[in-house]
Amino acid sequence: MKNILTVLLALLLSFSLYAGDRTAPCRPKKSTVLMSYNVKNGEGMDGQRLYSRTAAVITLCRPDVVALQELDRGTKRVAGADVAEELARITGMKSVFARAIDFGGGEYGVGILSAQAPLRTKSVPLPGREENRVLLMAEFGKYIFCCTHLSLTKEDRLASVAIIDAALREFSEGCRKPVYIAGDWNDTPDSETLSRFRERFSILSDTDAYTFPADKPARTIDYIAIWKGNRFGARRKPSCAFTPADSLASDHRPVVVGL
Secondary structure: OHHHHHHHHHHHHHOOOOOOOOOOOOOOOOOOEEEEEEOHHHEOOOOOEOHHHHHHHHHHHOOOEEEEEEEEEOOHHHOOOEHHHHHHHHHOOEEEEEEEEEEOOEEEEEEEEEOOOOOEEEEEEEOOOOOOEEEEEEEOOOOEEEEEEOOOOHHHHHHHHHHHHHHHHHHOOOOOOOEEEEEEOOOOOOOHHHHHHHOOEEEOOOOOOOOEOOOOOOEOOEEEEEEOOOHHHHOOOOOEEEOOOOOOOOOOOOEEEEO
C-alpha cells in the first residue's frame, strides 16, 4: 500500500514539480544523476511528516545517489524512527547515516541514499558552535560521493572547507575516481564561504536557482560540486542541472545534477 501511495504521489507531483524550472529534468543514456535534499525529517511546509511524500520527490528525480540533510535516528521527535532507512525502504535504495549530535534520545545527522551499496564509508566531525556538524564520505564503483550540512556560523563554515578538503584527499588516496560533495551549506553563491569552496571545488548545480524556503524561494543555499583535488575535477561538466519546484515536502527544494 505504501509503495502504491508513493507512485500516486509521484504522478501528482509530476504535474507541478518542474513548472518554472530553469532547466527541464533530463537523464541522458549512461548518465549518473546526483541529488541533494534537506528533507527536514520528512516534515513538509504544512507541518505533516510524510515519508512517502518525501520519497516521491526523490523517486521522481531518478537519482543514483542522494545527499540527505536533517535526519533523525531513534529520537522522540520522529517516534523512534530511522528516517534515512524509512526513505530507503520506500524508494528501494540503500541508506547510510552519519551522526552529528545526540538528540532527543537518539541521534541527528546526515545521510546518503544510493542505488548500490557503498564500498566503504567514513564520517569526519566538522565545527559548529550552535551544534556539531559532520561530513559523510562514501565510495562507489565509479565515484566518491559526500554529504554535509554546514554550520549556521560563518567562522565555522569557513573553517570547514579546509577540513573537508583534507578529509577528501585522505579518503580518496589511491582511488582514480571523481569526488563529489553535496548538501545544505547555509550560505549564498556570492558569500565568502562559496568563494572559499570554489578554490577547491567546481560547483555543478545551478546557483541561480533558489532553494530556500521551498514555498517562496529567495536564496540558494544547497549545492552539488566536484572536488578539484584530482584530475577529474577539471574536466567533468554537468549535462543538466535543475531544481525541482516542490514547495511542500520540505522547507528546502532539492537540487539535481546529471553527468
